[in-house]
Amino acid sequence: MNGHVLRMSGVGVRRGRAELLDGVDWTVEEDERWVVIGPNGAGKTTLLRIAATQLHPTRGTVDVLGERLGGSDVFELRPLIGFASSAVAGRIEDDSVVRELVVSAAYGYLGSGKEQYGTPDHARARALLARWGAVQLEDRRFGTLSEGERKRVLIARSLMADPELLLLDEPAAGLDLGGREDLVRRLGRLAGDEAAPAMVVVTHHVEEIPPGFTHALLLRGGGVVAAGPLEDVMTADNLSATFGLELKVENDGDRWSARAV
Numbered sequence: 001m002n003g004h005v006l007r008m009s010g011v012g013v014r015r016g017r018a019e020l021l022d023g024v025d026w027t028v029e030e031d032e033r034w035v036v037i038g039p040n041g042a043g044k045t046t047l048l049r050i051a052a053t054q055l056h057p058t059r060g061t062v063d064v065l066g067e068r069l070g071g072s073d074v075f076e077l078r079p080l081i082g083f084a085s086s087a088v089a090g091r092i093e094d095d096s097v098v099r100e101l102v103v104s105a106a107y108g109y110l111g112s113g114k115e116q117y118g119t120p121d122h123a124r125a126r127a128l129l130a131r132w133g134a135v136q137l138e139d140r141r142f143g144t145l146s147e148g149e150r151k152r153v154l155i156a157r158s159l160m161a162d163p164e165l166l167l168l169d170e171p172a173a174g175l176d177l178g179g180r181e182d183l184v185r186r187l188g189r190l191a192g193d194e195a196a197p198a199m200v201v202v203t204h205h206v207e208e209i210p211p212g213f214t215h216a217l218l219l220r221g222g223g224v225v226a227a228g229p230l231e232d233v234m235t236a237d238n239l240s241a242t243f244g245l246e247l248k249v250e251n252d253g254d255r256w257s258a259r260a261v
């Protein structure tokens, strides 16, 4: 696999006359933790769906975990990819019981529900729910959970298959301040775990970059503004260009913040 978990080259996505992505070059190595940052409509979700093998680009090449998209069976790749997004959440039935929901992802994030699960699977699901502060919810139905509770359950579920690539689309969206800080701290803990998969987290807010994250890709209008190590990319100039307004950016060693000048 040469350490490349994900490699995109000249990737473009066109829908009608709209270029959702254009000329995206991006490589994620196995020990890297990336944030993808950009304004509404920048193409972040489209980019993540390509990485999750849910969407094929119109142009360019994509290699995920050493396999070329289009040239291999994506159903074999998908169990190796953890993916949590509001679209994934939207496909979950309200009456799904949390414990079953997590264990049913043991063989991929789109578990059919027909697989047989054993005691180790249930123990792993429980441990993951505990790690994400959600074990007290295991008997609850998904439809009864708060937004913050759903996010934590979905992340536990996305890790159930022990993926090699973890993709989280706006995991902190809709959370209150305490919920956001709790989630960012837990993501930071995962980022610091050497055994954790390569991670890509999409966000609109630099305040949501967890400690321990290493790289950022800034996206605007379907194009990459900058990509690379956080300390190189997270400049006021780059972020101002990404969001289309003049920003001041601060870093206190662990966390980032930005505000209009």
Ligand SMILES: Nc1ncnc2c1ncn2[C@@H]1O[C@H](COP(=O)(O)OP(=O)(O)OP(=O)(O)O)[C@@H](O)[C@H]1O
Binding pocket: 015, 016, 018, 020, 038, 039, 040, 041, 042, 043, 044, 045, 046, 047, 204
């Ligand atoms: N099928 C489609 N046809 C035309 N335009 C589309 C289609 N699907 C998505 N788009 C547009 O592509 C752009 C990128 O969408 P995407 O969801 O990837 O952005 P995003 O950066 O995730 O946005 P947000 O932060 O608002 O979630 C948006 O302007 C969206 O309206």
